[in-house]
Amino acid sequence: xxDTPYLGQTIDVVLGQEYLTWLWFRSETRSGxxxxxxxxxxxxxxxxxxxxxxxxxxxxxxxxxSGNLSxxxxxxxxxxxxxxxxxxxxxxxHDPEAWQLSLKAEDFALGGLKTPKVEKAxxxxxxxxxxxxxxxxxxxxxxxxxxxxxxxxxxxxLSPEWDDEVRQIGRWLEMAE
Amino acid sequence: xxxxxxxxxxxxxHITEPVPSDLWSQVPDKLKQFAFKEIEDTAEExxxxxxxxxxxxxxxxxxxxxxxxxxxxxxxxxxxxxxxxAVLKKHLALALRDEERKIKEQGKxxxxxxxxxxxxxQVQLKLRARSFPIPxxxxxxxxxxxxxxxxxxxxxxxxELFEEYFSTTxxxxxxxxxxxxLAVKLKxxxxxxxxxxxxxTRFA
Numbered sequence: 001x002x003d004t005p006y007l008g009q010t011i012d013v014v015l016g017q018e019y020l021t022w023l024w025f026r027s028e029t030r031s032g033x034x035x036x037x038x039x040x041x042x043x044x045x046x047x048x049x050x051x052x053x054x055x056x057x058x059x060x061x062x063x064x065x066s067g068n069l070s071x072x073x074x075x076x077x078x079x080x081x082x083x084x085x086x087x088x089x090x091x092x093x094h095d096p097e098a099w100q101l102s103l104k105a106e107d108f109a110l111g112g113l114k115t116p117k118v119e120k121a122x123x124x125x126x127x128x129x130x131x132x133x134x135x136x137x138x139x140x141x142x143x144x145x146x147x148x149x150x151x152x153x154x155x156x157x158l159s160p161e162w163d164d165e166v167r168q169i170g171r172w173l174e175m176a177e
Numbered sequence: 178x179x180x181x182x183x184x185x186x187x188x189x190x191h192i193t194e195p196v197p198s199d200l201w202s203q204v205p206d207k208l209k210q211f212a213f214k215e216i217e218d219t220a221e222e223x224x225x226x227x228x229x230x231x232x233x234x235x236x237x238x239x240x241x242x243x244x245x246x247x248x249x250x251x252x253x254x255x256x257x258x259x260x261x262x263a264v265l266k267k268h269l270a271l272a273l274r275d276e277e278r279k280i281k282e283q284g285k286x287x288x289x290x291x292x293x294x295x296x297x298x299q300v301q302l303k304l305r306a307r308s309f310p311i312p313x314x315x316x317x318x319x320x321x322x323x324x325x326x327x328x329x330x331x332x333x334x335x336x337e338l339f340e341e342y343f344s345t346t347x348x349x350x351x352x353x354x355x356x357x358x359l360a361v362k363l364k365x366x367x368x369x370x371x372x373x374x375x376x377x378t379r380f381a
Contacts, residue, residue, distance in 0.1 A: 014377045015356035021380060080381040107355050109331040112184040129245040135180060136248060136318060139327075143189070150356075151363050158364070158371050162378075169380050 016105030017084040019153045020046070024085060025169045026152075032093075036148040043093040044149055080173040092145050099142040115139060179252075179316040179329050188336055189354035190326040191362060196349065201321065204249055204347075205238060211346040212236040213254040220306035221258070225338060227346070228254040233314040249319040253328070253339050256310035260301065268304060272296045315339070326351055 024046040027034075032043040079085070085105060092099045102111040115138035118131050127133075156165050179185065213226030213236050229235035230243065230250035243249050276288050276296060288296075316329040317339070328339050340351050352358050360372060 011372055011375055012355045012357045014375055015360060015372070018378055019356065082379070082381055104331075105356075107188075107353065108359060109186070109188055111186045111331065113186070114184050128241070132181065132250070133246045133248075136246075136320075139180065139185070140320070140325075147359070147363060150359060154360055154364055154368070158368060166378055166380060173381055 013106045015157075016108060017086060018157065019150060020085040020088045020103065020105050021079060022153050022156070022165070022169065023090075023149060024088065025172050026149075029168075029172060034145070034149055034152065036144065037151065040094075042145050042148075043091075044145065045091045045093075046088050047091050076173060090146075092142055094141075094145065097138070097141075099138070099145075101142065101146075103146075113139065113142065115142065179314070180318060180327070181316075185329055186331050187327050187329045188331055189359075190328065190340075190351040191354055191358070192324040192326065192349050193352045194349060196321075196324070200347065200349075205243055207346050208243055208251055209237065211342065213256075216256055216258075216310050220302050221310075222305060223255070223257050224310065225253065225255045225342065227251045227342075228314065230316060230318075233312065247320060247322045249321060251317050253315045253317060253335070253342070255313045255315070255335065255338065257313070258305050258308050258310050260304045260308060264304065265300065268300045269297060272300050317343075 023044070027044055027046050032045045033041065034044050035041050087102060087104050089100070089102045092101075097116040099113065099115055101113040103109075104111065115135060118135045118138065120131050156162055180187070208227045211227055213228045214224060216224035226236070228251065229238050229240050230245075230252055232240040233252055233254055236254075243251050273288065273293070273296065276292065280286075280288060315335055318327045320326070326343075328336065330336060330339070336353070340353075344350055354362070357372060361369060
């Protein structure tokens with residue numbers, strides 16, 4: 001038996017799933033263009049692998065699709081029948097750098113984060129921590145972009161504009177049918 | 178699992194309370210105080226503690242200090258002994274047969290439930306002492322400027338152990354950056370009312 005969810009946990013699931021759904025819609029309809037609060041532009045794509053989930057308990061169903069566009073279309077069809085995105089593969093680009101990661105809706109656990117390549121120190125004179133510091137810089141940079149998109153989502157989600165956004169998401173879903 | 182791998186899986190935390198300014202200088206000593214101790218020569222099922230970020234065999238930070246730039250780095254080392262169930266079953270059967278032979282000589286018929294439990298514990302202890310602890314290492318990185326803490330694991334049992342042991346070591350609580358907590362961090366505590374009454378959206 002699963003533990004009874006506490007209030008915050010249920011809200012975690014709602015927020016996480018709606019954010020990933022919105023992110024997918026927002027990224028597709030605006031060609032992946034996003035901006036940090038400081039005005040730094042970056043690209044974010046929801047790609048290749050999206051997992052949607054519907055039902056509860058014994059009727060819980062998960063469909064994971066990967067690869068080409070027609071299959072992604074199927075996941076979108078899943079959304080139009082009331083399923084929710086519970087995991088997404090995300091690609092972030094900020095020329096010339098690129099990151100890839102998978103994000104889980106319910107707890108924002110980060111999986112398989114790939115950063116741009118970090119050069120290993122090749123001589124003893126180099127700072128032994130240089131590679132580590134560069135790696136952390138790149139990881140935190142990726143989190144900054146991810147948080148900026150979550151911040152965008154919250155701005156819409158917690159405002160009266162959300163109803164209009166939901167109508168647009170509905171139309172986007174209909175286009176997949 | 179580590180941050181230096183080509184692909185890293187991790188959990189984000191934030192320290193919820195102000196960090197006492199004298200704590201930073203005590204970090205290396207606190208890590209050593211709660212460092213990992215080998216369980217190789219014991220029959221312990223699990224052993225855990227902090228080790229050097231650059232070398233999981235170093236519980237004394239001889240390889241490198243925990244400070245790297247604006248980060249404090251260390252790893253959670255967790256060693257576990259696992260006895261394969263078939264091995265346990267075999268040795269339990271052997272012990273039971275031996276016991277049955279002994280009580281027969283005493284004129285009794287059955288091994289009592291209590292005695293079976295005792296035998297099981299003895300067998301487990303004996304096998305554990307003979308088996309190798311399986312080492313595991315999980316990198317932890319603490320950004321002292323932002324209060325962000327990252328642990329290179331997404332396994333709930335490892336996260337629980339890390340949160341508890343971090344709190345024991347530093348006297349500070351870690352808040353996992355779940356969707357709710359991250360929303361509060363980004364938008365401030367004022368949004369909590371709105372979040373608490375949030376109704377799930379129907380998109381279709």
